[in-house]
Amino acid sequence: MPETASTTESTASAEVIGSAEATGSTEADAAVETTASVTSVTSVTSVTSVTSAGPRRALLPALAPLLRTWLPRQRWFAGKGRPVTGFTLESATELLPLDGTGPGLLHLLVRVEQPGRPAGAPADCYQLLLGVRPELPPRLAPALIGRIRQGPLAGRTVYEGLRDPRLAGLLYERLRTPGRTGPLRFHTGTALPPALAPRVLDAEQSNSSLVFGESFILKIFRRVSPGANPDLELPLALARAGCARVPAPVAWFEAGAATLGVLQPYLRGSRDGWRLALDALADGREFTTEAHALGRATAEVHLALATALPTERLERDRAASLAAAMGTRLDAAAQAVPALLPYVPGLRAVFAAAGDATGTGRLQRVHGDLHLGQTLRGSDGAWTVIDFEGEPAKPLDERRTSHPPVRDIAGMLRSFDYAARTHQPWNPDWSARCRDAYCAGYAEASGADPRDDPALLRAYETDKAVYEVLYEARHRPDWLPVPMAAIARLATVP
């Protein structure tokens, strides 16, 4: 089922960028960096930078026509379906000089102007790592973005830098040494081995990841916003709490208040829960043993998060406000996807029941987007949980708020449903058995059975299904029937 990518073009041009330049922030002016010579991947020990406003003036107008076509085609581009009308440069850092005869590596934080953003909200900011070469060798042809037609770099070829092993290796070497390069701050928690061969992970993902020497994986966040990214914050907290269910960050980098990338141990030979579930379905096998173990793993992560970070009682007024927020999200989703409209009254009743429930539980930091694809089973059979970024479409503040742990449980229950639905013939009993086994495993390890609070569980499952309707409408319209089937079920009084 393919993803959609609208490439609606606008009249975006140098004028739009020019006006942004004219009014551009002084922060952007100060953030242009050129680096001292960095010649080989293995020899980087320090990188110094000098500030120069010159390259910036020429850079963005030269890149804009290329980015306007290339960006909307990227899996991680969140603004699909809306035209790109302009760009504003937040920072430009040469991690490898662009004017040499070899490849250059340009790190950019670029705001992408698109219509339809809420009043006062800033344009989405994306992290780009662009390679620049006089000519692109044939092996890098799939990474091509385009040829620059104007400015001092006219005639040079721009490409996805992460796909060039030399440039990706340079980034790894930079991560091995704590310190700054212009606006970029690199942190290293442990000694890292030098010169590990990089490869790009070709996974369906919301960001971009590189694997180094089959030992470490670096996630480059694509859409970045100020504030600690929970995908760094929570694994660090879990590592401090001694939780082995999550790969502990070993290095990361930031700019301003934004987390830009995290390096973690790569679990070689592991397979993700989604693939394993589909394999089980294809072979006519049960998945209950795995689901039970996943329930235990989820409970362990929740207990560790509750130890490491603050928790609070789920009071009745808070339950009511959580339910109200679900209603607001439903209204927004129904506006965007009118197929939801007939179900709105039924779904509202589900949220109301959760809001009325007398809360006995607690609120705490949770994973926030837990599904089978976020779990890895290692060669030793142990389950690990990854990707604590939360739902990528939500603002960072929202992704960092506390929730009842049942929110994650609901996410995983939806995932068993997804797996069963995407397999022909549909086997609802397979999914029901997985769901029960998962809840039982969770109850055993945590002492709290999520099925004991059915109103809350149902509300979170519904909220997740509403999110999925929006997600699929935007990214994979062919998959829309999967969450819509859940919507029809959940909107019907049991």
Ligand SMILES: Nc1ncnc2c1ncn2[C@@H]1O[C@H](COP(=O)(O)OP(=O)(O)O)[C@@H](O)[C@H]1O
């Ligand atoms: N520590 C790891 N070890 C092995 N594979 C990993 C690890 N972390 C992530 N992956 C693989 O990378 C894929 C994408 O990672 P994920 O964190 O889900 O990225 P995104 O947030 O961009 O969707 C996962 O589905 C998994 O296959």
Ligand SMILES: O=P(O)(O)O[C@H]1O[C@H](CO)[C@@H](O[C@H]2O[C@H](CO)[C@@H](O)[C@H](O)[C@H]2O)[C@H](O)[C@H]1O
């Ligand atoms: O990119 P992320 O992994 O952070 O999460 C987003 O993409 C997921 C799909 O890749 C999406 O998950 C939905 O589809 C899964 C099957 O592909 C299914 O297992 C999940 O239950 C379902 O929610 C996720 O919602 C989205 O945030």
